[in-house]
Amino acid sequence: MRLFPLQCSLFVVASLAALNTAQADTVLDHANGYTLNSKNELVRFTALAFDDSGRIIAVGSAAEVAAYVNAKAPKAKHIDMKNKTVLPGLIDAHGHIFGLGDMLTQLDLSSSASLADALKATASYAAANPGQSWLRGRGWNQEIWKLGRFPTAAELDGAVLERPVWLERVDGHAGWANSAALKLAGITNGTPDPVGGKIVRDAAGKATGVLVDAAQDLVNKVLPKQTEAAARTTLERALAEIARVGLTSVHDAGIDTGNDRLYRDYADHGKLTARVYAMIGGTERDFDVLASAGPLKSYANDMYALRAVKLYADGALGSRGAALSAPYSDEPKSHGLLFRGDAQMRAMMEKAMQKGYQVNVHAIGDAGNRQVLGAYRTLAPATGGSLLRHRIEHAQVVAPADIAQFKNIGIIASMQPTHATSDMNMAEQRIGPARMKGAYAWRSFMKQGARLACGSDFPVESPNPFYGIHAAVTRQDAAGMPAGGWHAEQAMTLTQALRCFTLDAAYAGHQENAIGSLEAGKWADFIVIDQDLFKIPAAAIRNTVVLQTWVAGRQVYGQK
Template identity: 75%
Template sequence: MRPIPLPCCLAILAAFGAAAPAQADTVLDNANGYTLNSRNELLRFTSLAFDDEGRILAVGSAAQTRAKAPKARHIDLQGKTVLPGLIDAHGHVFGLGEMLTQLDLAGSATLADALKAATDYARANPAHAWLRGRGWNQEIWKLGRFPTAAELDGAVADRPIWLERVDGHAGWANTRAMQLAGITRDTPDPAGGKIVRDADGNATGVLIDAAQDLVAKVLPKQSEAQARVVLDRALQQIAQMGLTSVHDAGVNVGQDALYRSYADQGKLTARVYGMIGDVGADFDQLSARGPLKTYASDLYALRAVKLYSDGALGSRGAALIAPYSDEPKSLGLLFRQNADIHAMMDKAMRGGYQVNVHAIGDAGNRQILDGYQQLIARYKSKGGAALRHRVEHAQVVAPSDIARFKTIGIVPSMQPTHATSDMNMAEQRVGPERIKGAYAWRTFLKQGSRIACGSDFPVESSNPFFGIHAAVTRQDAAGRPAAGWYANEAMTLKEALRCFTLDAAWAGHQEKTTGSLEKGKWADFIVVDQDLFTMPAADIHKVGVLQTWVAGRQVFKKE
């Protein structure tokens, strides 16, 4: 099928294959191509051929592709670099789209910046009954505390405003929002959550983890039309970033229906590997026919479940075995008792689902590893370790527990930019000894674990080159620290590319169809403006995507 012309640099094909006429095979010529293969070899190629269904016919020299596609149309790439489509193994697609349609505080350097942004947003959106946003980080603001409802009232007092922290594990409400949620000094902390209070016991406006549900219950429900706008915005950015596949960490019934609808209509411009959020009513409905291993030419799958063990490090909600080094009275928050979370894991495994559990603190990771150790053998007939169960984040792990990932057969699903975003506070939280088991990519790789890399967007940027840069340099975009933060845990460039391609595909049971550019796989690839393997590692985050192709269809082109 013929790629559809794009009118501007951010244009995305709304229906990238639905109405395009059939055509002969296609060959890319004069490419500076790189791909890994199933033997972990980095291969170079100058030509790539694929058929009109989007399957790769040949990869190699011009002579090799010409032999497989003698009557193809040819596209001259003029020496530009071609890579396999990148895969984000942990993101929140609808969360990304919501952030793109709400107040984005990720760039706020100070509390004053955030308050001004809230004021400006309120003025620009007078018809919104509720104001919502995301991205604040009190660590960057150097407050030494959380912000307060009183401070937010100074920006917006006449309407409720609810602003999620950058990690999504805490939220900041103004007084009007707390009133609508019924939060008073007498409101108890819910299980797995915390209402931040002042010295007199009054709620200050910040709600951590499960306490956020108090506000979530009174937020206006999203309509299907709004959900479609959100999904469209997310898919647009995903294509622009060079992601051809994403693992969506928490899908509900309505979102599943939209994904299937978009796939049926030719509007799903990235592959989505879905994880059902929790094992409650949505799981009961979605799992009635068992795991959906593939749908619409591998565009969609729903064969995993996403659960939560604990909170996040930045809000001190991550569950630790010993108290926080910078808050000795706190161990963080385990969301559930061992028996309860293990029962949830049991229910998902019993249904034949891959289980992917959020665990950030060492106590959270240990709780989940203990559950896997008990349950995987029990459900051998349902797939057992072959289902490739995962720990999402595996962020701070007791050094003695790292080896258990390999022996039990658990995939560490990790996000490299978390290290470079958290390095301003992580060691303060856990101290100099526990930090040795944190963001420990090299230690995991050395023992033979396959790391599935992602970003956790919108917690972090959806740009995968930020993740590759962080994995290789252990530095932020400004090159700090000069020697890299715990650089002994860095990846090589080849390893970083693999964790965003083949190993991410493997973690989603899709390594036979995606993750590399090999004969018979889908022609999911990107064209970028620089050569990763010849440029300085410090500049990898500057790589720009020129084209994104999914199944041989161009879904993004920068003009």
């Protein structure tokens, strides 16, 4: 690790023309601060000042900041940080805010260790919520349960028979229904698989109760519509959790018109406690409505932006929906699901690009990534691709020969470090050792010059960014397994991981000049934590506790 000294001329003073009228309301003193600068150098600081608008006006040593602030705002409020560690606010480049709120208000099966645990939790939830017409939840994972198969509707009927139950898999790419839910959705043994989806069936051809990818729409279309009040509760629960874990900005990967309306309303009324960089879900009706006025580059002092589109190329590895060029190693009859043909995918991408939107495509399998890279290679030169900063979300299993294309075409790899440590119990079984060379291959991407933006894909994973930083650096799970790290040759350094969750994530949202580091002229988005990441064993990173979260100079979370 290389730390660069404080240098006033490069780091402390912003444009005087911009700051002459600023009032430095607050100064942080005695901080143990770390940030990256515009050269991606890790820099230390002990003091930071921001004005009443929430913008940083000075950061550096105590003497440098005092000299600047005393001349500009001698009556500024001072906060003694007592040598607590201060970092730039962390950015999750791929999350689902309303999905997180749903998980916090519905049945959470993420801690279930077995099918029996999940069924018991479902029965208890049903008993505790007699007024709910549908019982909904998320988080189950048959791989953790060691079932060797998907669960069934008959098993779920044993927990709840009379009311419909719909439980999404941890990755959101499969759902588990009981018989009542299947009946309301009109799913019979003769229902055909929709394009881009699969109805899981037994050896006799009977629908078992699990629906993969697009087949989930058969149930989704009959679910009760969420009320406005419920949507607000969902958003507020999610925002509270986001602030608690130290996220000051989230790239919301797939929103609709209702989500957009709430984000703008919360931003207008000062209730949006994290910055949201949103992606319109798809290029159909919601896109046509939301894109009618063109990309929204900034709203309410950079609290909200809507200048990207989220598309899907394939499914997920855990449910064998990720599209692979060769069959799955543990299911030789399946290649996964490529949701659309090449021409249709290109048409959707081009529609968004021509409107000036960044295009961010979910691609997990090597065939999915290859399809999307091919479309970018064809479309980007004619649609300002380098300026729009297009992305592939996840880029989880990429043919090694294709990794260089990310740099060559100028595509950002939006990746989630905790996916590696969550998937290591099944990934190699799914794809075999040869394909592992291009899987979760963060270091390989970096060596070839590709830019990475880190996130979590919450609620698929925890929104806690320190879990992601820990996974990036150690390639180990919460228990410290495996010893030495899983495919440790692909691990990041701590500085690389911090950059991936700050400056590079900001770049992926066209926001590197406003957030991502603590530099004069940027927003005062920062967190205070209970330990110095650069002075502790890597294994302890995961245990970091956020003491305070600040957005634009306003404290939005403080540990009680």
